[in-house]
Amino acid sequence: MTTYRIEIDRSLCSGFGSCVEEVPGVFALDGDGLATLLVTGTDDEAVLDAAGSCPMGAITVFEAETGEEAS
Amino acid sequence: MSGVVIVGAGLAGARCAETLRAGGYDDPVTVVGGERVAPYERPALSKQFLAGEKAGHEILLRPSGWWAEHDIDLRLGEPVERVDLDRKVVEIHGQELPWSNLVIATGARARRLPGVGCEGVHVLRTLGDAVALRSSIRPGTKLVVVGAGFVGAEVASTAAGLGAHVTILEAETAPLARVAGAEVGLTLAERWRKQEVVVRLGIRIQSVAPGRVELEGGDVVPFDALLVAVGAEPASELLGHSGGIPTDACGRTEHPGVFACGDVAVFGGRRVEHWTSASGQAAAVAATILGRPTPYLDAPYFWSDQFGLRLQMVGTTAGWRHLELDGGSDSFRARYVDDDGRTLAVLLANRPREVGAARRELASAA
Numbered sequence: 001m002t003t004y005r006i007e008i009d010r011s012l013c014s015g016f017g018s019c020v021e022e023v024p025g026v027f028a029l030d031g032d033g034l035a036t037l038l039v040t041g042t043d044d045e046a047v048l049d050a051a052g053s054c055p056m057g058a059i060t061v062f063e064a065e066t067g068e069e070a071s
Numbered sequence: 072m073s074g075v076v077i078v079g080a081g082l083a084g085a086r087c088a089e090t091l092r093a094g095g096y097d098d099p100v101t102v103v104g105g106e107r108v109a110p111y112e113r114p115a116l117s118k119q120f121l122a123g124e125k126a127g128h129e130i131l132l133r134p135s136g137w138w139a140e141h142d143i144d145l146r147l148g149e150p151v152e153r154v155d156l157d158r159k160v161v162e163i164h165g166q167e168l169p170w171s172n173l174v175i176a177t178g179a180r181a182r183r184l185p186g187v188g189c190e191g192v193h194v195l196r197t198l199g200d201a202v203a204l205r206s207s208i209r210p211g212t213k214l215v216v217v218g219a220g221f222v223g224a225e226v227a228s229t230a231a232g233l234g235a236h237v238t239i240l241e242a243e244t245a246p247l248a249r250v251a252g253a254e255v256g257l258t259l260a261e262r263w264r265k266q267e268v269v270v271r272l273g274i275r276i277q278s279v280a281p282g283r284v285e286l287e288g289g290d291v292v293p294f295d296a297l298l299v300a301v302g303a304e305p306a307s308e309l310l311g312h313s314g315g316i317p318t319d320a321c322g323r324t325e326h327p328g329v330f331a332c333g334d335v336a337v338f339g340g341r342r343v344e345h346w347t348s349a350s351g352q353a354a355a356v357a358a359t360i361l362g363r364p365t366p367y368l369d370a371p372y373f374w375s376d377q378f379g380l381r382l383q384m385v386g387t388t389a390g391w392r393h394l395e396l397d398g399g400s401d402s403f404r405a406r407y408v409d410d411d412g413r414t415l416a417v418l419l420a421n422r423p424r425e426v427g428a429a430r431r432e433l434a435s436a437a
Binding site: 009011012014015016018033053054055056057058 | 108109135202206
């Protein structure tokens with residue numbers, strides 16, 4: 001069951017990689033060194049920590065069911 | 072035309088590029104930055120960013136798409152390896168970028184302490200540094216700050232606000248003694264101590280090992296995180312200088328078509344590491360490239376927010392002989408006067424309405 005939908009604002013991503021450290025199964029750095037999603041949705045609550053840890057605030061997590069921003 | 076290449080994507084580099092475009096410059100403008108992040112407000116690193124009040128995107132100088140919209144080519148995460156003044160190219164990643172005008176705005180880098188580099192030791196200069204420092208500060212964290220300058224005091228203030236136990240270690244017998252004088256420094260230290268920060272003055276560090284600082288005399292101060300805040304050094308080696316790049320008051324170096332501005336420049340005879348100077352110098356460089364040379368000679372100005380005080384200084388205190396101090400640790404004005412009774416600088420604490428007068432006074436004295 002997918003609980004969370006994730007969006008990355010790639011224009012803000014600066015390649016710090018903190019999201020990858022938090023949830024390596026969901027986030028990865030691509031060839032440009034920018035964050036990319038390995039899945040579009042997950043029920044792993046750690047994605048909330050990943051969003052919070054992003055220095056640039058480039059990651060937003062939504063509740064899949066309601067479409068509202070999760071925090 | 073090969074255009075302008077600006078090396079450095081801090082405030083000076085960014086402002087220079089903006090001012091070129093605003094002034095009608097039509098040829099290519101490239102800004103090359105060693106950090107991966109678009110130009111941002113460095114002063115926020117020790118304050119709102121470290122406090123978690125602002126995310127990285129909230130301290131960007133311009134929204135992320137702005138640079139492309141203004142036809143400014145931002146090349147981030149690409150430190151310049153070499154400058155060839157004869158062939159007028161810079162080298163990045165083995166690739167050559169040609170220029171007709173070159174602006175060196177590489178800023179400064181945090182000074183480190185020789186032999187101090189173990190786990191838990193931080194400096195604060197870049198957003199990456201701030202990210203690392205921020206993740207190490209939690210309520211109850213033992214933070215040691217080495218150096219009671221402005222960056223050290225601001226970090227101490229922010230960290231104390233986050234619930235860390237902060238100890239400041241300073242080599243001099245008063246904080247900011249060289250810049251502001253011992254009397255003012257001790258007034259500030261009194262305020263820091265009231266807010267539960269341990270301030271130890273006249274301290275010599277013997278060694279730093281993971282989790283512990285050993286002082287001369289045998290005292291040991293434990294830490295979870297340690298910030299080395301002992302100033303910055305100009306990153307001027309691209310042009311073969313070690314103490315900053317000398318320029319005239321329009322930012323021109325000794326090399327035709329090559330300019331410098333911001334923290335890296337000894338601009339018109341003095342090197343100043345302040346926001347307003349970097350901005351003003353960058354605008355002067357852009358104007359000169361546009362064929363309208365405009366010297367930048369404004370009195371230095373800076374501010375520092377710490378422990379509920381807004382400190383604002385106009386002028387430079389170098390060569391002061393007399394200090395006139397009015398007020399106490401909640402609000403004061405310090406006036407730095409030379410032997411002839413001339414005011415060299417004014418430092419204000421929580422007296423924002425007196426800044427304008429101080430500026431006018433120093434401008435008329437110059």
